[in-house]
Amino acid sequence: MISFASDYIAGAHPRILERLAETNLEMLPGYGSDRYTDSAREKIREAIGVPDADIFFITGGTQTNQLVISTMLGNTEGVISADTGHVNAHEAGAIEYTGHKVLSLPGKDGKIVPETLKAYLETFYGDENHEHMVYPGMVYISWPTEYGTLYSKAELDAISGITQEYRIPLYIDGARLGYGLMSPENDVTLQELAAFADMFYIGGTKVGALAGEALVFTKHNTPDRFITQIKQHGALNAKGRFLSVQFDTLFTDGLYFEIGRHGIEKAEKLKEIFRERNIPFFLTSPTNQQFVILENSSMEELSKEVEFSFWEKAGPDRTVVRFATSWSTTDEHLAMLREILDRVMG
Amino acid sequence: MISFASDYIAGAHPRILERLAETNLEMLPGYGSDRYTDSAREKIREAIGVPDADIFFITGGTQTNQLVISTMLGNTEGVISADTGHVNAHEAGAIEYTGHKVLSLPGKDGKIVPETLKAYLETFYGDENHEHMVYPGMVYISWPTEYGTLYSKAELDAISGITQEYRIPLYIDGARLGYGLMSPENDVTLQELAAFADMFYIGGTKVGALAGEALVFTKHNTPDRFITQIKQHGALNAKGRFLSVQFDTLFTDGLYFEIGRHGIEKAEKLKEIFRERNIPFFLTSPTNQQFVILENSSMEELSKEVEFSFWEKAGPDRTVVRFATSWSTTDEHLAMLREILDRVMG
C-alpha cells in the first residue's frame, strides 16, 4: 500500500547506502574516533558557518533531546517548550526521566510566541518566591515544528534575544531541518539558524539517513566529558562509522539540501492536491508535513488504500490527519494519491 | 594499518548491506511495527526454541543493558554483577544513572563463581538489617565475558538454580553470543542458554551488524508498556526496519552462526600465532577476544604497525593487550600479523 504516513517510511537515500557499502571493509576505530567522523564534522562546520563548532552523531531525535537537555541543565533547572513541543508531548517523559521539568508555554501553531516567553520570564523573576520553583534553564524550539510550521528570522531573532537577555541557552530541534531550509516560505539560512542557536541538531533520520542526528554545540558550550555522558545514556555507538559515513555523505555535494528540496517540492504538489479537492487544512504548513481535516467516514475509506497518520480529533465527526513527504516521495506516489482521493472521496 | 583492536572495526556483513539495499524502498511503518520485525522475531524464536518469547531490537549493548535492568528492577533493588562485568566497569555508570546500584561480586576470569553468589545471597537474607540495604534484584552475567571466557553448562545451571531459588531473574549479556556458541570449548546450545536466562540479548553490533541487539524476554516477563519505556530512554528508532532487516538477515540461512564460526576459526589461528612465538596469554580465552601480555617496549614498537587494545597494566614493564577477531578477519590479516610479529619482536 502507498504510504504518506511519515517521512521515515523508506530506508536511506541510495547514495548513503552506496557509501556505507564502499567504506564497509575499511578498518576504523570505534566510538566516533574514525576519520569519517572528522570529515563529516568538518563539512558540517563549513555548511553552518561555525568553524569551531563541536559536533556529535547520535542515533535518534529523542535520544539527542534527552542528552542535550539533561546534560546542560543545572539540577534546579527545567526546559521551556511550547505545549505541543516534542519533548513535552511525545517523548514519553524522556526529559522528566532525567530529573528535569518541561516548563510548557501555550504555543501558537506549534510555536512559542516571543511575547509569551518574555512575559513568562519576567513573571518568574518578578516573583520573590522562586526559590521553591523550577528555574528556566533552556528554551527548546523545534524548527520546523511538530505542525510543520517555521519560525521566521524575526521570530528566531526575538527568541534568541530573550534567551541571551536571561542568559539561558536556546536549543533548536532540527529533526526536519532540511525540509525547513528548503521551504519557499523560509527566510533563514542555515548559518543564521546556527548563529541564533546555542545548540541544535541537524536531523538525519527524517531527512534521508537510516538513522542519525548531528548534534551541534555552537558556542564552546559542550558539556564536560561529553563522550562519557553519551556512553552513560547508552547512546554511544561502537561502530560510530555507521553514523559518520551517513552524515559525511549527506554533507557531500549538497545532498542534505537536495533531499530537503525534493521533499518540499513533493509537499507543494501534495498541498495542491488537497486544495484542488477542497479538503480543508488544519493549519498552513510550509514544510513536508501537511495536516488536513477529514470526515471520519472518508478517513476510514481512505485508510484502506493509503497510509497517513492520525493526529487528533477535530470534533465528534472529523479528524486531523497528517500526510508527509520525504526524499523518497515520487510523482507516481502523488498520482496514485490523486486517483485514490478522487475515487474514494469524489 | 591492519587492526585487531576490536570486533567492531569493520562495517556490516555484506549480506546485511545487500538486504538493506534490497528492502530500501519498501514503504514500512515505523517504530518496530514493520513486517521485518515480525519476521526477525519469528526466526529468532525458532532459533532459541522459545515460541512465545518477546523480542525487541535495540541499537546498542549499553542501551540494552540499561533498559532491561532499569525497567525490571524494583526501586529498592540492584543488579548483581562480577566486578569486571561491563555494567559495573565500562558503561560509565549507565545503571546507576537510572537509580540502581550494581552489587559487584569478586569474579574469576570475568565470571561470577556460583558459590560466591550463593554465599552473598545467604548472607544478605541472613542479615536481619537488610531493610537499610539494596536488595539483590537480578543477576547479570555476560556470555562470553569481557575476558572472552565462557560459563559452562554446569555453571549456568548452578547460577540459574540459585536465581530461581531466590526468585530473582537471570540476565545474560550476549554482546558476543555468536562467538561463544561457536567456540570449540562451548558445551551449551542456544536453546539451553535461552532456557537458563530470564532475559538475554543476542549481540548484533559485534557479530556482523552495523548496530543492533536483539533483546529477548523468555518467560512472559516483559516490563509493562515496554515500547513506551524504550521511547522514554530515547532508544526507539523511527526507522525500526534498520534493525529488523539486519536481524532478519542474520537469522536467515544461519548467517549469525556462520559469522560466529568464522570469528572463532580466525581466533584459533590467532592463538596459534601467539603460542608459536611464546607470547604469554593473560588468561585462556576460548572465544574471539585474546588477551596477551607484552613487554612495554615491544608493545610500543608493535603499535606502529598493527592496532590492538590496551587492557590493563601487568606491572611496571608489561601490559595486557587485547586482539580480537570478527566476521571480517581474513587469513591475509593473520599472515600480515605473523610477519609483523616476527619482524618487530623476533
Place this chain on the structure above:
Amino acid sequence: MISFASDYIAGAHPRILERLAETNLEMLPGYGSDRYTDSAREKIREAIGVPDADIFFITGGTQTNQLVISTMLGNTEGVISADTGHVNAHEAGAIEYTGHKVLSLPGKDGKIVPETLKAYLETFYGDENHEHMVYPGMVYISWPTEYGTLYSKAELDAISGITQEYRIPLYIDGARLGYGLMSPENDVTLQELAAFADMFYIGGTKVGALAGEALVFTKHNTPDRFITQIKQHGALNAKGRFLSVQFDTLFTDGLYFEIGRHGIEKAEKLKEIFRERNIPFFLTSPTNQQFVILENSSMEELSKEVEFSFWEKAGPDRTVVRFATSWSTTDEHLAMLREILDRVMG
C-alpha cells in the same frame, strides 16, 4: 513584629512539647518501630475509620509527596495535578527529580474541575498514539488547596469516581487538613475523605507539630518494602519517636481537630477584619489562608508593621498577598492587626 505570614511561624502546640518532654528518657527503638508509632497509628486508624490503613510518619510535605508519587507511579506514568498544585508549582521540581512528569490541568480556584479531568482522560485514551506519551498514573489534589479552597463532597465523589473508572489512584495532600475539616463550609468528614482517597496525608507541620506528616495508605496499597524506599529517599528518621509522639498527641483527646477549629475561628475573624475595611479578596477561601489584594503602596507601608506573604502580582499597581492563621493565632494578634490596618490604610 506580628506575623500572619504563614501557619508555620510558631513552634509546636504546647501539649506536643509537653509529651516530647515526658517521653524523652524512654528507651525506644529507632526508625519507626517504637511504641508511639504503634499507638499513633492506631488512633489515626480509628479517627479515619480505616482499621487496616498503613500509616507512616514523614518529616515534611514535599518529602511525603515525592515519596508517595515516585514510589507508586510506574515508569511510564505521571501524576495529574491542577496547574496551581503544590507538586506542580512550588516544590522545585521534586516530582520530576524522581523521573516523573506532572501532568498539569488548568484549575479553578486551585481545584481540578471534574469535567476537565474526565475530558483529559477520555482524550488521552481516545488518542491512538499514546505509546509515545506519559500515561496518567495518579491524580493529586490538595485539600484544602494552595488557595485555601475546598473540594465539596460532591466534587470529591466525582473525582474519586473518575479515578476508579480509569483505575488510577487518588492522592490527597492534606498539609492543612485540620483547617479544612473544621471549616464552616466543609461538608466532608475525615472518614469520607479517607474513603475517597487511595492515599492521603494528614498534615502536622502546619497544624501544630514541629514537623511531620502522617502518610496513610487506605487500600492495602503500600508500595513494596516501603521502609527501604523511605530510607532511600533519605526520609527515615533514626529517632522516629520524634514524629510518632507528636502524632500520638495530636490524635489524643481530639487535639488535631481542636487546633483546626482554633485556626478557623481566627480566620473567620480575620476575614471580618478585611471585609469591614473593604479590602478586596482575591478569592473566597473558607479555610485558614486568606488572599487579599492590596495597592502596592499600602502593601509596602503595611509590611513595615506586620508580616504577610507575597503571592502574585495583580496588575502593575496591585498585589495578591496571603494572611494565614494557625493554632498560635490569638485575639490579641487580630486586635493588633486591626489597629495597624486602621492606622496605615485608614
Place this chain on the structure above:
Amino acid sequence: MISFASDYIAGAHPRILERLAETNLEMLPGYGSDRYTDSAREKIREAIGVPDADIFFITGGTQTNQLVISTMLGNTEGVISADTGHVNAHEAGAIEYTGHKVLSLPGKDGKIVPETLKAYLETFYGDENHEHMVYPGMVYISWPTEYGTLYSKAELDAISGITQEYRIPLYIDGARLGYGLMSPENDVTLQELAAFADMFYIGGTKVGALAGEALVFTKHNTPDRFITQIKQHGALNAKGRFLSVQFDTLFTDGLYFEIGRHGIEKAEKLKEIFRERNIPFFLTSPTNQQFVILENSSMEELSKEVEFSFWEKAGPDRTVVRFATSWSTTDEHLAMLREILDRVMG
C-alpha cells in the same frame, strides 16, 4: 528493658527541649531564614574556625549525604567510599538513587587506607580507557566510622593531600562527630578536621538532638541555588527553627562537646565491663560504639534482658553485636548491664 542498641534510643538532651519550649511562641520566618539559623551558624563558624563557612541544617544523615553527594558530583562522577561506608552499605542505595555510583574501596577497620586510595586514583588515570568509566568525583569518609574507629590526624592529612592532588573534594560524614572529638585516642581538633574537609556535617541526631545535622561547606563551594536543591530533595523544613534552635543550643556553652565527653566516658566504662568479663572485642573502637563477639546461645539469653544491635555473623556459632552509649547513658544503666552479664553469662 534497658537498651544499648544505639545512640538514638533516647530523645533530646534536656537543654534542647527547654530551648524549644522557651522559643516556641516566637514568630519566626520559615525555611531557614529565622534568627536562630543565623545564630547557630555563627556559633558553629566560630567553633570550627572557618569564619565564612556556609552552613545548612538538614533533618537526617542519609538525607545530608544524599544532598551533598548528588548536588556536588558532576554527571559522570561517582563517590569513593570504604566498602563499609554508610553510603555504600546501609543507605538503601540513596546515592545511586540520585544517579551516581559509589566507588567502593576495600577498607580496614571501617577506614579507607590512604595508599589504597592513591593506588586507585593512579590506576584510574593511568588507564587510557577511562572515557567509559565512572570518574572519581569525591571522597567520602565517616569520622568516627561505622565501626567506631577514627582516622588519625596523619591519616586525614594523607587523604586530604591525595584529594587535593587529584582536585576532588573530601567529604566527612560526622554523624557521631562529637564522640570522636572527645575520644581519648583522638588527635584531631574540630578546627583541623574542618580544614581537612571540603564539606562535612556535624551530627546532631546521634549526639543529643531530636533530629538534625549541620552541613558545612568550608571552601566557598556550596552548590548553586542550594536552598532550591534542598527543597527539590524534599529536605527543606517549613519550621526551620526546629533544627536551628537545636543547633544553637548544642553550640552554646559547649553542650555539643559535653555530650560527646559524656558518651565517651560511659563507653570507656562499657569497654571495661567487657574486658573484665573476657568478652572479646571484634575490633578496637575508641568511640561510643563497641563491637563484641558473643556466642549465639549467650546472645539469645542476653537479648531477653538488654537491647543491643546485631551486626554480622562471626562464623556459625558466634555473632558480632554492637553496644552504644550516648548522652543519655547513665552509671545506673552500666550497673544494670554488669549485673545482667554476670547473671546470664557468668
